[in-house]
Amino acid sequence: MNLPPLVQAFVLHFGEMGSRWGINRTVGQVYALLYVSPQPLCADEIVEALGISRSNVSMSLRELQAWKLVLLKHVPNDRRDFFTTPDDVWQILRTLAEERKKREVDPTLSVLREILMQQPASEAERHAQARMAEMHGLIEQLTNWYDDVKQLETARLATLLALGAKVTKLLETKDKIVSLGRSKRSRQGAEP
Amino acid sequence: MNLPPLVQAFVLHFGEMGSRWGINRTVGQVYALLYVSPQPLCADEIVEALGISRSNVSMSLRELQAWKLVLLKHVPNDRRDFFTTPDDVWQILRTLAEERKKREVDPTLSVLREILMQQPASEAERHAQARMAEMHGLIEQLTNWYDDVKQLETARLATLLALGAKVTKLLETKDKIVSLGRSKRSRQGAEP
DNA sequence: CAGTTATTTCAGAAATTTCTGAAATTTACA
DNA sequence: TGTAAATTTCAGAAATTTCTGAAATAACTG
Numbered sequence: 001m002n003l004p005p006l007v008q009a010f011v012l013h014f015g016e017m018g019s020r021w022g023i024n025r026t027v028g029q030v031y032a033l034l035y036v037s038p039q040p041l042c043a044d045e046i047v048e049a050l051g052i053s054r055s056n057v058s059m060s061l062r063e064l065q066a067w068k069l070v071l072l073k074h075v076p077n078d079r080r081d082f083f084t085t086p087d088d089v090w091q092i093l094r095t096l097a098e099e100r101k102k103r104e105v106d107p108t109l110s111v112l113r114e115i116l117m118q119q120p121a122s123e124a125e126r127h128a129q130a131r132m133a134e135m136h137g138l139i140e141q142l143t144n145w146y147d148d149v150k151q152l153e154t155a156r157l158a159t160l161l162a163l164g165a166k167v168t169k170l171l172e173t174k175d176k177i178v179s180l181g182r183s184k185r186s187r188q189g190a191e192p
Numbered sequence: 193m194n195l196p197p198l199v200q201a202f203v204l205h206f207g208e209m210g211s212r213w214g215i216n217r218t219v220g221q222v223y224a225l226l227y228v229s230p231q232p233l234c235a236d237e238i239v240e241a242l243g244i245s246r247s248n249v250s251m252s253l254r255e256l257q258a259w260k261l262v263l264l265k266h267v268p269n270d271r272r273d274f275f276t277t278p279d280d281v282w283q284i285l286r287t288l289a290e291e292r293k294k295r296e297v298d299p300t301l302s303v304l305r306e307i308l309m310q311q312p313a314s315e316a317e318r319h320a321q322a323r324m325a326e327m328h329g330l331i332e333q334l335t336n337w338y339d340d341v342k343q344l345e346t347a348r349l350a351t352l353l354a355l356g357a358k359v360t361k362l363l364e365t366k367d368k369i370v371s372l373g374r375s376k377r378s379r380q381g382a383e384p
Numbered sequence: 385c386a387g388t389t390a391t392t393t394c395a396g397a398a399a400t401t402t403c404t405g406a407a408a409t410t411t412a413c414a
Numbered sequence: 415t416g417t418a419a420a421t422t423t424c425a426g427a428a429a430t431t432t433c434t435g436a437a438a439t440a441a442c443t444g
Contacts, residue, residue: 004317006307010324013303020214020296024402035327036320043421053404058422079412080420089330104212111205115198125196128228132202135227138281141353148356156360161333164340167359168348216432235391245434250392271442272390 001051007036011050023063026052030060031069031085040073040082068095090154097150105143112136193243199228203242215255218244222252223261223277232265232274260287282346289342297335304328 001008011032018028029050034041041049046057061083064070069092073082086092112132120126152160193200203224210220221242226233233241238249253275256262261284265274278284304324312318344352 004314004320006310006312006317007320009303009307010320013300017296017300022212022214026402036323038316038319055405055422055424056403059403062422089326093330093334104209108205108209111201115201118198120198122196124230125198127230128196128199128202131228134281138285141350142285145353145356148358152357152360156357158333160357160360161337163359164337165344165348165352166340167355168344168352218432247392247394247435248433251433254392 001049003033003049007033010036024060026050026056027060027063030057031064034064034070034083035085037084040075040084042078042080042082044080046083067099069099088154090157094150097146101143101146105139109136109139109143112139193241195225195241199225202228216252218242218248219252219255222249223256226256226262226275227277229276232267232276234270234272234274236272238275259291261291280346282349286342289338293335293338297331301328301331301335304331 001011003011011029014032015025015029018031019025021028030046033046033049043054043057043061046052046061047054050057061070064083065072070083070085073084075082086095112135115132116129116136118129120129149157149160193203195203203221206224207217207221210223211217213220222238225238225241235246235249235253238244238253239246242249253262256275257264262275262277265276267274278287304327307324308321308328310321312321341349341352
C-alpha cells in the first residue's frame with residue numbers, strides 16, 4: 001500500500017469497519033480511498049494505491065456501484081473509466097440508508113408479514129407470532145418515520161436533528177401544535 | 193433443525209440477515225429462537241432445536257450476552273443456565289443502537305479526530321483532511337441527536353417518530369416556538 | 385470428599401469468503 | 415473493419431471464519 005500516511009490511516013480504518021458491516025475489507029478500502037481523493041481515480045490507480053489485484057478492484061468497484069456509493073466518471077480524451085464518490089455527505093448518508101433498508105429491512109418486513117398471515121398450529125406458534133407482531137410493529141414505526149424524514153432537504157433535516165428530544169417537550173405543553181401538525185397527516189396518536 | 197415451521201422460517205431468516213450484519217449465522221439463529229420462545233431455554237434445548245454443536249451454542253450465547261441482547265436466567269431447582277431476550281422491543285432497539293455505536297461509531301470518530309489533529313504534508317493530504325472533517329461533522333450531528341433522543345421514554349420516542357418530518361414544517365411557520373424550545377439548550381429540560 | 389452434571393476452551397476440520405492470474409469480452413478508434 | 419487498450423469473468427488458490435469434538439474446568443450434590 002502506497003499512500004500518504006494520513007490517508008492510509010483512514011483507508012485502513014475503513015477496511016476494518018467494512019468487515020464489521022458485512023462489507024468486505026477491500027471494498028471498504030476502495031470506498032475510503034475514493035472518498036478522500038481530490039480527483040476521480042481509474043482502476044489502475046486504485047491497484048497501485050492499495051496494492052491489490054486488478055480483478056479485485058474491478059469487483060469492488062462493481063459492488064460499490066451497485067450500492068450507488070461510487071459513480072463512474074469519464075475524463076475527456078481518456079478511454080479509461082474513472083470513479084468518484086458523491087461529494088455531499090448528507091446525500092451519501094441518504095443513499096446508504098436507502099440501500100440498507102432495501103436489502104435488510106424490507107425483506108425482513110416481508111418475511112414477518114408472511115409468517116403473520118399463517119394460522120398458528122400450537123401455543124408455541126401463537127406466542128411466536130405475537131412476538132413477531134411486536135417486532136413488525138416496531139420496524140414499521142421506524143420505517144414510517146424514515147420514509148417521512150428522508151424527503152427533507154438537508155437544511156431541514158439538520159434542523160430536525162439539532163432539535164432532537166426537545167420536540168416532545170414542546171408538544172407536551174403546547175398540544176394545540178400537535179393538532180395543527182396532525183391536520184396534514186394521521187399517524188399514531190401523538191397525544192400526551 | 194427441529195422447530196414449528198413458522199418459527200423455523202423466522203429463525204432461518206434471522207440467520208441469513210445475521211450474515212449481512214457481520215453477526216454470524218448461528219448467532220442470529222440463536223437470538224431469533226430465544227426471541228420467540230415462550231420461556232427461557234437452556235443450552236441443550238438450543239442444541240436440539242437448531243441442530244448445532246453444544247460448543248457452538250456456548251460461544252454464540254457468550255457473544256449475545258456481550259451484546260446484552262440475551263440474558264442469563266435461573267430456574268429454581270435447576271442447575272442449568274437458561275437464557276432469554278429482554279421482552280420490550282423498544283429496549284432491544286436501544287441496546288442494539290448503543291452497542292453498535294460503541295463498537296462502530298465511537299472508534300470511527302476517534303480515528304477521524306486523531307487524523308484531523310495532524311499536520312497535512314501535501315495538498316492531497318489537505319484535501320483528504322477536509323473530506324474527513326465533513327464526515328466527522330456529519331457523524332457528530334447524528335450522534336448528538338442520538339444522545340439526545342435515546343433518553344426519551346418509549347411513549348415520547350414513539351410520539352417523536354409519529355411526528356416525523358412534520359416537526360420542521362411547524363418550526364418554519366412558528367419559529368417563536370423554536371426559540372422557546374431552544375431556551376433550554378441541553379436535553380431533559382423540563383418546560384413550564 | 386467423590387461423583388456427577390454443566391459449561392467453557394481450544395486445536396484443528398470444515399465451510400465460506402476473498403483474492404488472484406489468465407483468459408474472455410467489450411470498447412474505442414485508426 | 416482490425417487491433418490494441420480497458421474491463422470483466424471465473425476457476426481455483428489463499429485467507430479467514432465458523433464449527434466441532436474432545437478435553438479441561440467449574441459448579442453442584444449427596
